[in-house]
Amino acid sequence: MEQIIEKYKASRAEKRLTSPLQIKTVTGKRLRFGILLSLAVLLVIIAALGNILAPMDPLLTNYDMTLKPPSREYLCGTDVLGRDVFSRILCGASNSFSLSFLMVTIVAGIGIVLGTTSGYIGGRFDTVIMRITDIFLAFPSMVFAIAVAGILGPGLVNTIIALSLIQWTKYARMTRSLASSIREKNYIEQARFGGATEVQIMFKYVLPNLITPLVIMATLDIGMMMMSLAGLSFLGLASQPPTPEWGYMINESRQYMQTAPWMMIYPGMALLLVVIVFNLLGDSLRDILDPKDND
Amino acid sequence: MKKRMLSLCLIVSLVGMLFSGCSSASGSSDSGSEKHLNMGIYWLGTDLDPANEYNGWSLTRTGIAETLTKLNENIEVEACLADKWEQVDDLTWKFHIREGVKFQNGNPLTAEAVKNCFQRTFDKNKRATTYFKLDKMIAEGQELTIVTSEPCGAILNNLVEPIFSVIDVSVDQATIANTPVGTGPYAVTEYVSELSAECVVNADYWDGKPGLETVSYQYIKDPDSRVLALQSGEIDLAQTIPATSLALFEDEKEYQISEVTGLRGSTICMNLQRPALSKLEVRQAISYGIDKDKYAELIHAVPATGLFSTALPFGSDKLKSYAFDQAKANKILQDAGYVDTNGDGIREINGEKIHLQFYLDTSGGTGETLSQAIQADLKNIGIEVELIQSENLSDIRKAGTFDMYYNGSNAAPTGDPQAYLSLTYKTAGSSNYSYYSSEKMDNLVSKLNSTFVIEDRQKLAQEASQILLDDAVNLFVSYTPSNIVGSTKVKNFKAHPADYYLMNKDITIE
Numbered sequence: 090m091e092q093i094i095e096k097y098k099a100s101r102a103e104k105r106l107t108s109p110l111q112i113k114t115v116t117g118k119r120l121r122f123g124i125l126l127s128l129a130v131l132l133v134i135i136a137a138l139g140n141i142l143a144p145m146d147p148l149l150t151n152y153d154m155t156l157k158p159p160s161r162e163y164l165c166g167t168d169v170l171g172r173d174v175f176s177r178i179l180c181g182a183s184n185s186f187s188l189s190f191l192m193v194t195i196v197a198g199i200g201i202v203l204g205t206t207s208g209y210i211g212g213r214f215d216t217v218i219m220r221i222t223d224i225f226l227a228f229p230s231m232v233f234a235i236a237v238a239g240i241l242g243p244g245l246v247n248t249i250i251a252l253s254l255i256q257w258t259k260y261a262r263m264t265r266s267l268a269s270s271i272r273e274k275n276y277i278e279q280a281r282f283g284g285a286t287e288v289q290i291m292f293k294y295v296l297p298n299l300i301t302p303l304v305i306m307a308t309l310d311i312g313m314m315m316m317s318l319a320g321l322s323f324l325g326l327a328s329q330p331p332t333p334e335w336g337y338m339i340n341e342s343r344q345y346m347q348t349a350p351w352m353m354i355y356p357g358m359a360l361l362l363v364v365i366v367f368n369l370l371g372d373s374l375r376d377i378l379d380p381k382d383n384d
Numbered sequence: 385m386k387k388r389m390l391s392l393c394l395i396v397s398l399v400g401m402l403f404s405g406c407s408s409a410s411g412s413s414d415s416g417s418e419k420h421l422n423m424g425i426y427w428l429g430t431d432l433d434p435a436n437e438y439n440g441w442s443l444t445r446t447g448i449a450e451t452l453t454k455l456n457e458n459i460e461v462e463a464c465l466a467d468k469w470e471q472v473d474d475l476t477w478k479f480h481i482r483e484g485v486k487f488q489n490g491n492p493l494t495a496e497a498v499k500n501c502f503q504r505t506f507d508k509n510k511r512a513t514t515y516f517k518l519d520k521m522i523a524e525g526q527e528l529t530i531v532t533s534e535p536c537g538a539i540l541n542n543l544v545e546p547i548f549s550v551i552d553v554s555v556d557q558a559t560i561a562n563t564p565v566g567t568g569p570y571a572v573t574e575y576v577s578e579l580s581a582e583c584v585v586n587a588d589y590w591d592g593k594p595g596l597e598t599v600s601y602q603y604i605k606d607p608d609s610r611v612l613a614l615q616s617g618e619i620d621l622a623q624t625i626p627a628t629s630l631a632l633f634e635d636e637k638e639y640q641i642s643e644v645t646g647l648r649g650s651t652i653c654m655n656l657q658r659p660a661l662s663k664l665e666v667r668q669a670i671s672y673g674i675d676k677d678k679y680a681e682l683i684h685a686v687p688a689t690g691l692f693s694t695a696l697p698f699g700s701d702k703l704k705s706y707a708f709d710q711a712k713a714n715k716i717l718q719d720a721g722y723v724d725t726n727g728d729g730i731r732e733i734n735g736e737k738i739h740l741q742f743y744l745d746t747s748g749g750t751g752e753t754l755s756q757a758i759q760a761d762l763k764n765i766g767i768e769v770e771l772i773q774s775e776n777l778s779d780i781r782k783a784g785t786f787d788m789y790y791n792g793s794n795a796a797p798t799g800d801p802q803a804y805l806s807l808t809y810k811t812a813g814s815s816n817y818s819y820y821s822s823e824k825m826d827n828l829v830s831k832l833n834s835t836f837v838i839e840d841r842q843k844l845a846q847e848a849s850q851i852l853l854d855d856a857v858n859l860f861v862s863y864t865p866s867n868i869v870g871s872t873k874v875k876n877f878k879a880h881p882a883d884y885y886l887m888n889k890d891i892t893i894e
Binding site: 148149150152155169229239242243244324325328329330331340341343344346347348357 | 457608611626628629631632675678681682696713746748749752753755756757759760761770771773775
């Protein structure tokens, strides 16, 4: 036993020796996170002000200026109806962002509530909830969303329902597994001895300990949601024409892929940029918050 | 870092595999005999049985089977398997079947064979009776007598409809679905449902030696995929390349484009049962409010002047139509009491704003472009249009829960106006999704039944077209060009206004 403790101390000491490097990586992580966060905030601001920043009305058709390549007047060119692609991208951003945030909130909300209660209460309730999630997890998520959106009919509200229906399960699963392990912790026992009610325990002791992994998950999910939303719009199931929405814009430009590539490239790039930023942000958030790496 | 490199390598190799897969696929289809043609076709049905759905259209397109009469490029009836015919009385028609024609299996084409084939088609496919109501057929040698139960002035035209493709039905019935035997220049050897067809030359073809030895047809549904397949050389010839992509094939050293105004058109169907559209003034205002000439430019089509395409002998550009005039549209609405009272730019009547639900399918392309342009233009005259893409447009059509929908239609597939008019615009016609009812039109359609002189029929068709314009029933927007695009290796192909004609004996490859 002594020996083991010695060994452990030695290894700790060794680690401490490399600490300058470690500090460097930690600040590196912080820096990376800072940059990504400010980028994300910038994107959100642009999206929020999209309608004001757009130089032209995104719905204004101009039959004399159809399919014009990018120029000083039309930064990203025009589409088949002579609408300004740049303005459409900017206005589409607010759609994509607000809907993705909304959906992540809904999905995480449902998932966390169900997951926490089921993990904390346990027993039969837990079994029922988890079997339901299992059923939902048995379907490929995109196929399920397409099916639901197809049945409910096209439209943004139906898309939100379709995507929410399938996406809440992963939050429920994760929260549930965390909550059920926290339930066994000593501090919960102690709180109980201290006279806290079950609801108090759930909100004061269980939930705060879950929040870190959930925030990471939600951040990573924003990009995913945007892709799903764009995917459904691409299939004509979400945004209806003439709404400026990136997925729909890409769909619309399909037949002009070779003759007017700017119609496809710029909305595609906007989508790519946003998804990358949010995914990297989620990654670096994990690097910072995850206790395993921070030691 | 190592992990990243590894995943990068993996991705590169996967992408590589993807491309190698493509190239090997196209490589294999190039092999075969010298006079081999690969063709991309935009529709292949579940089988090749003319008595099933619209599957006969594939038979005439691929040159496997032929009909008794056919249409020339001016949409006039010509002799094909029947070389002579005469009308005995209002109900009786006598056809002389061309002598010396053989099915691809060597059986002679007799009146009896044609009779048996038609009988089978009438038994199996309900659609056949929309072309003429069959009473009985009498076959003697090469003489086929067709007796109809009602007078049908359109019979010569209607016999060109590919549902009346003549195939040998004396063969094993099980083989008809995939390898029917016709009289055309090419015989089918292999058919994969909704995927591909392989054909070989019919050396004994009655109308001369066909120009190819073998033909492979590939069903490529997506227009953009047809474009890419043609560019990559996977196919040598493709029917119906989207007009927006024709610019890619303008290099005359590599490609040839054959284009002609087709029989199909873009129509916006309006539902006359809905409150707003039940008013003639609203429909007229909408008709004046859309800029057809500009739309035609956007979608590379011909602006429409009425129901019938100008490719047809009775498609007239002298009808009294609606020219783009938004001031007039505004005035009509204003006079009819539609006024924008709350300043939102949309006109109201009795507190209800003019809000129209416009359905379109999810295939994109022409319908998508047109609907958005119409939406933008109608907004200028104070009419709000909501666009809804739907996967099940046919259900919505039947349920009548739409205000407008986009319809790519063919108003005279056989070069005769009667069938379409009676289905679509006659009171309670089975495709009368506009719920249009007019005594004038009903009388005119019944008059068509017993009118046998072609010129008179054509006059009636023009009258019908004018009635539809006067009542502003639908928006006739444009006529769609029909095209065939091929590499310069392929010779003698020519687009036909009726797109069920494609392969013929003249097409050859160098």
